[in-house]
Amino acid sequence: MxxxxxxxxxxxxxxxxxxxxxxxxxxxxxxxxxxxxxxxxxxxxxxxxxxxxxxxxxxxxxxxxxxxASLDHTQLSELYVVRGELEGLAARLAARHAAPEEIKVLRDMLEEDRKLVGDPAALSRANRRFHSQIHLASHNRFLMRQLDLVHRSMALLATTSLAAEGRSAETLEEHSVIVAAIEAGDGDAADKALRDHISEAYVTRLRLDAQAVEAAQ
CATH class of the missing domain: 1.10.10.10 (Winged helix-like DNA-binding domain superfamily/Winged helix DNA-binding domain)
Structure with a gap:
């Protein structure tokens, strides 16, 4: 069809x-x-x-x-390292360059996404939208191209880390910290908040993979 x-x-x-x-x-x-x-x-x-x-x-x-394609353990590690670096830079640049209207869009997204807790698939789509908005707010086209490549590779992950128990609420709180730092114009804090966010997502991903391996044995 x-x-x-x-x-x-x-x-x-x-x-x-x-x-x-x-x-x-x-x-x-x-x-x-x-x-x-x-x-x-x-x-x-x-x-x-x-x-x-x-x-x-x-x-x-x-x-x-x-x-x-699928990602093995080493490739997954490499992907998250690069993602953390690039996403952190995007947040740092957004803190410097984001227009008030762009920050308002991020704030609105936070409120809308709170309604999606309990729906990992919908929240995963919203999460990509949120990160894309930060990329746009960085106002750096070359960085955006590299992030686009990274996020294409993220599509090879068969499940979302947001499916883990409690991860949805944690993600939204982490998003709130990121937006607050961008709104305050604090590049260091925005960079750290987004790197921490990616690190927590990676930890959750590793736990899910370990659980999947154990269940298959």
């Missing part, structure tokens, strides 16, 4: 969004003909999109097939 969104987005964006929203998860095989039918586009742009995603290491080869 054709995806109605396809009329307004290219094949690369559609496949990337399908990975990001976990329509396709690590290990899933992507087939040109099936993707072309799903999105209502020809196989040529699908093939080009798959090649691009493979180049970006979001897809990997399994024999002759392309599958959604």
């Amino acid at each position: 054709q995806d109605p969104r396809a009329a307004h987005k290219d094949a690369y964006t559609l496949i990337l969004e399908a990975i990001d929203n976990h329509t396709y998860t690590p290990g899933d095989r992507l087939v040109e003909s099936e993707l072309a039918e799903r999105f209502g586009v020809s196989r040529t742009p699908i093939r080009e999109a798959l090649q691009r995603l493979e180049t970006q290491s979001l897809l990997t080869r399994d024999g002759r097939s392309l599958i959604v």
Whole structure:
């Protein structure tokens, strides 16, 4: 069945969004003909999109097939280290450059997101939106490009750390501290608050992975 969104987005964006929203998860095989039918586009742009995603290491080869890549323990560690550095810099720059209107948007997001506690999937989408707003408030296009690459790789995580018990409420409190530092124009505090936030998310991710391994034994 054709995806109605396809009329307004290219094949690369559609496949990337399908990975990001976990329509396709690590290990899933992507087939040109099936993707072309799903999105209502020809196989040529699908093939080009798959090649691009493979180049970006979001897809990997399994024999002759392309599958959604997964991250091992070392890759996960590397990803969170880079994410912490870049996100912290974005918060620092936002504290310096964010307009009052941008800060108001962040404040409004905080209030809206409090209604989503208990719905990890919805809060995960809101979390990405929140972080994207901080990226925009940094007013640094080169940093935003690098963060975009990092967040594409985050799509390879099959579950959200927000699903862990109590993590949703903790995340919102951490977001509140970040926004307060940005609003105060305190770059050091904003940088630290966001790095701490990413660190807590990583700790939660490691606990979830450990629990998954134990359950599988």
